Structures are given as C-alpha cells and as structure tokens.
Amino acid sequence: MSSDPWGRVDETGTVYVRTADGEQVVGSWQAGSPEEALAYFERKYEGLVVEIGLLEKRVKTTDLSAKDAQAAIDHIREQVDAHHAVGDLDALRVRLDKLVELVEARREERKAQRAKQSDEARHAKEALVAEAEELSQSDQWRAAGERLRALVDTWKGLPRLDRKSDDELWHRFSHARSAFSKRRKQHFAQLDAQREEARKTKERLVAEAEALSNSTDWGATAARYRELMAEWKAAGRAQREHEDDLWNRFRGAQDVFFAARSSVFAERDAEQAENLKLKEELAEEAEKLLPITDLKAARAAFRNVNERWEAIGHVPRDARPKVEGRMHAVERAIQEAEEAEWRRTNPEARARAEGLTGQLQAAVDKLRGQIEQARAQGNNARADKLQRELEGRQALLDQALKGLQEFGG
Known part of the structure; x- marks a missing residue:
C-alpha cells in the first residue's frame, strides 16, 4: 500500500483521497505501481489547480461575462466533486466559492454600471430631444439643420434604453426633426414664390430702364431712374441664376443714359463756366460806377452793361447768387439815387412836407402854452401829461424837419 498526506492506494489498487468528509474513492489503478497511481492523480489535481488559477485571472483581469464565468466554475466544481484527483480538494472548493463571490460582485458591479450608463444615456437622449424640439422652431435654417444632423449622429452613438x-x-426626436423639415420646406417654397415674383417685377423694370436709356429729357428721365431704383430695391431678390443678369441689364441701361447726360452736361458746364467769367467781368465793370456822382451817366452805363449781361447764357447754379447779387447791388444803388433825386425835385412832396411841418410846429407851440398855463395854475398832473404829449409831437416835428431838408432847405 502506498500513501501521501492527501491520498493512498490500497492492496487492491483502489485510490483514495482524504477530504473533510472522510476518504473518497478516486478510482482504480491496475496499470502500474501504487506510487505511479498517486502520481497520476496528483497530476490531475495540479491540472485543476492550474485551471482554477487561470479562471481566477480571467475573472479579475478580463471582461469575461458572469454567465460564462459561472459555467466555467460549475465545470471545474463537477471535476472537484467527482474526486478524480488527489490533493487538497477542500481548498479548491474554498477557492471556487470565493470565485463565485467575486463573479457575483462583478455581476452586481456591471449591473450598477449598466444602470448608470442607462441613466446617463436616458439623460443624454432627453437632452437631445429637448434641443431638437427647440431647434424645430428655429428660423436659422442652415445652422439648425446642421445641428439636427449632428444630433442624429450623437443619438446613434448612445446605448439603447428599454424598448418603451x-x-x-x-x-419625439423624430417628430421635432420632421417639424423643422416641414417648416423649412414651406419657407423655401414661399421664398421661391417671392423670388419668382421679384424676377417678374425686375423684368418689367429692366424693360422700362432699357427703353429710357436713349432719352434726352435729362431731368425727368433721371428722376424716373431714381424711382425705378427704389422699386428695384423694394422688389427683393430674384433667383440667383437670374438676379445678376437682370441687375447687369438694369445697371447697363442706366449707364448708357447717364453717360450721355454727363457728356452733354460736361459741354454745358464748360459753356457756363465761360459765361460766369464774362458776367464776373461785367459785374466788376458795373461796380466801378459806384459811388454814383452823375446819375444820368451812371444809369446809361448800367443799361449798357445790363444789355450785354442779358445776352450771356446761364452760369453754374451754385455761382449764380453771388454774381447776380453783385449786379443787383449796383442796380439798387442807382434806384436809391433816383428816389433821392425825385424827392429833391418833387414840388408836391415838398409842399406836403412844408404843410406837415407847419402843422406840427403849431401843435408844439400850442402845447407849450398849455403846459405853462397848467404850471401857473398848479395843475402839475395835467402839465406832466401835456409834457409827454409834447415830447411825442416834438419827435414827429424833428423827423418832418429832417425830411424837409432833403428837398434842399
């Protein structure tokens, strides 16, 4: 009989293993010596030790599923429970029990992790839905459309929740995207209709602009072009493929008209600049008549200058007030000299002036007598009142006397 601490072989070749529950039959060995039998079943035990060690390592260091790990444990446990090995089988059972606890702990850990991931995925998807629903009301068509597409990609990368x-x-997410797409489609359909209407309006404006391009009614046509431009801006944009062509035709028609007008105006401006130079020379000649000493000669000379002035055409509008003002100043000086001469030589006016002066002088003398009488009677209030009246009449008398002097004495 042969034995070791964990097993023995009896005289019949039966191999036993020692356990906490007593000896258990491992098997029968007839092929060789008892030592060889123990060595064989000890190697079986070492195989189980290695297998358990490998499984422990897989459970601790890999993502082996709890189901697969438990199946592997059960498979090894069956071999241990079958007592087909010689060694400390109870120790192996303890290791397997601890491995079961570890697998269960990993199962709970993964369950909690999945619950956490599911919760995070739920919050993430709810946030995506909320943003999509907000974007569904946006009018920023390009930016919102791009963002919604990005949200779809984000959604696809998130774990699935429970089916419900x-x-x-x-x-909700899909409905928000559909609502945005529907609004965007309606918007661009309306925009297309507006652009088609704008194209028709601008076609009409172009036709009129081209018809006016050869007009020589400079003022009225330029004003109409300004109105057409205002209508053009108010019409909005046509489709991109039409807008540039219509604008080039519209602008080209205006350019033809304004180029012709500019050519005519350039000739006119040159002529008016020459006219201004001539009128400035005449204004200088007229100003030499001042101050007026010989009214008759000045009047004749100014008439001659004015006739030559009238024969000259227009001057630039911005220069007109100044040069005409110089001539008007000379003309007013002559008119004032004529009025002064008329006053000096008008016998009726002189007689009226003398009559008025005499009446005022009589009134002043009468008031002075009344004032003296009131003072003598002690009636100072009446005297003061008459004195104020006297001052008014005296002022009128002084003015009349001054006017009378203009008649020569």
Missing part, C-alpha cells in the same frame, strides 16, 4: 423608453424618446 427608447421608442418614446425617438418618436
């Missing part, structure tokens, strides 16, 4: 929750959130 995932379907409900996806329905």
Whole structure:
C-alpha cells in the first residue's frame, strides 16, 4: 500500500483521497505501481489547480461575462466533486466559492454600471430631444439643420434604453426633426414664390430702364431712374441664376443714359463756366460806377452793361447768387439815387412836407402854452401829461424837419 498526506492506494489498487468528509474513492489503478497511481492523480489535481488559477485571472483581469464565468466554475466544481484527483480538494472548493463571490460582485458591479450608463444615456437622449424640439422652431435654417444632423449622429452613438423608453424618446426626436423639415420646406417654397415674383417685377423694370436709356429729357428721365431704383430695391431678390443678369441689364441701361447726360452736361458746364467769367467781368465793370456822382451817366452805363449781361447764357447754379447779387447791388444803388433825386425835385412832396411841418410846429407851440398855463395854475398832473404829449409831437416835428431838408432847405 502506498500513501501521501492527501491520498493512498490500497492492496487492491483502489485510490483514495482524504477530504473533510472522510476518504473518497478516486478510482482504480491496475496499470502500474501504487506510487505511479498517486502520481497520476496528483497530476490531475495540479491540472485543476492550474485551471482554477487561470479562471481566477480571467475573472479579475478580463471582461469575461458572469454567465460564462459561472459555467466555467460549475465545470471545474463537477471535476472537484467527482474526486478524480488527489490533493487538497477542500481548498479548491474554498477557492471556487470565493470565485463565485467575486463573479457575483462583478455581476452586481456591471449591473450598477449598466444602470448608470442607462441613466446617463436616458439623460443624454432627453437632452437631445429637448434641443431638437427647440431647434424645430428655429428660423436659422442652415445652422439648425446642421445641428439636427449632428444630433442624429450623437443619438446613434448612445446605448439603447428599454424598448418603451427608447421608442418614446425617438418618436419625439423624430417628430421635432420632421417639424423643422416641414417648416423649412414651406419657407423655401414661399421664398421661391417671392423670388419668382421679384424676377417678374425686375423684368418689367429692366424693360422700362432699357427703353429710357436713349432719352434726352435729362431731368425727368433721371428722376424716373431714381424711382425705378427704389422699386428695384423694394422688389427683393430674384433667383440667383437670374438676379445678376437682370441687375447687369438694369445697371447697363442706366449707364448708357447717364453717360450721355454727363457728356452733354460736361459741354454745358464748360459753356457756363465761360459765361460766369464774362458776367464776373461785367459785374466788376458795373461796380466801378459806384459811388454814383452823375446819375444820368451812371444809369446809361448800367443799361449798357445790363444789355450785354442779358445776352450771356446761364452760369453754374451754385455761382449764380453771388454774381447776380453783385449786379443787383449796383442796380439798387442807382434806384436809391433816383428816389433821392425825385424827392429833391418833387414840388408836391415838398409842399406836403412844408404843410406837415407847419402843422406840427403849431401843435408844439400850442402845447407849450398849455403846459405853462397848467404850471401857473398848479395843475402839475395835467402839465406832466401835456409834457409827454409834447415830447411825442416834438419827435414827429424833428423827423418832418429832417425830411424837409432833403428837398434842399
């Protein structure tokens, strides 16, 4: 009989292993010596030790699923429970029990992790839905459309929830995208209609602009072109493929007209600049008549200058007030000299002036007598009142006397 601390072989070749529950039959060995039998079943035990060690390592260091790990444990446990090995089988059972605890702990850990990931995925998808629903009302068509497409990609990268929750959130998400697409489609359909209307309006404006391009009614046509430009801006943009061509035709028609007008105006401006030079020379000649000493000669000379002035055409509008003002100043000086001469030589006016002066002088003398009488009677209030009246009449008398002097004495 042969034995070791964990097993023995009896005289019949039966191999036993020692356990906490007593000896258990491992098997029967007839092929060789008892030592060889123990060595064989000890190697079986070492195989189980290695297998358990490898499984422990896989459970601790890999993502082996709890289901697969438990299946592997059960498979090894069956071999241990079958007592087909010689060694400390109870120790192996303890290791397997601890491995079961570890697998269960990993199962709970992964369950909690999945719950956490699911919760995070739920919050993430709810946030995506909320943003999509907000974007569904946006009028920033390009930016909102690009953002919605990015949200779809983000959604695809998130874990699925339970079917009911995932379907409900996806329905809201999809509905928001559809609502935005519908609004965008309606917007661009309306925009296309507006642009088509703008194209028709601008076609009409171009036709009129081209018809006016050869007009020589400079003022009225320029004003009409300004109106056409205002209508053009108010019409809005046509389709991109039409807008540039219409604008080039519209602008080209205006350019033809304004180029012709500019050519005519350039000739006119040159002529008016020459006219201004001539009128400035005449204004200088007229100003030499001042101050007026010989009214008759000055009047004749100014008439001659004015006849030559009238024969000259227009001057530039901005220069007109100044040069005409110089001539008007000379003309007013002559008119004032004529009025002064008329006053000096008008016998009726002189007689009226003398009559008025005499009446005023009589009134002043009468008031002075009344004032003296009131003072003598002690009636100072009446005297003061008459004195104020006297001052008014005296002022009129002084003015009349001054006017009378203009008649020569």
